[in-house]
Amino acid sequence: MLEFVDNWHMDYVGQAWAEKLSRIIITLFGVIGVLYGYAIQQFSMTVYILGAGFALASLVTIPPWPMYRKNPLNWQPVKNKENHSKKIKKNK
Incomplete structure (x- = not known):
């Protein structure tokens, strides 16, 4: 998990x-919504098309699909916390 x-x-x-x-x-x-809305003289169609584009963009870009996880960061290995705390106490 x-x-x-x-x-x-x-x-x-x-x-x-x-x-x-x-x-x-x-x-x-x-752009498509404005052109289509102007062609049929319905501003509501412009808003609907733009809303559909927003919904599609949200569906494609908000979830972390595998295509957005191809370049992971290489993190440094975890240091031993016990040795680190002993060094801090020794330096004080």
Whole structure:
């Protein structure tokens, strides 16, 4: 279970990709919505299309899909806490 929780975070490259992708999706749906709404003279259709783009962008970018976890950080190994606390006491 702990392994599942550790893999539930996006890395920094994944966060940048998710942000870029969300902006592209929302902009694309916004332009399409404005053009379609203008063509049929219905502002409500513009809002609906933009809302659909927001929902799609949220579904694609908010969950940490595996494509956003391809570049994990290499953390340093955990130091022994007992040795560390002994060194601190010795220095005082």
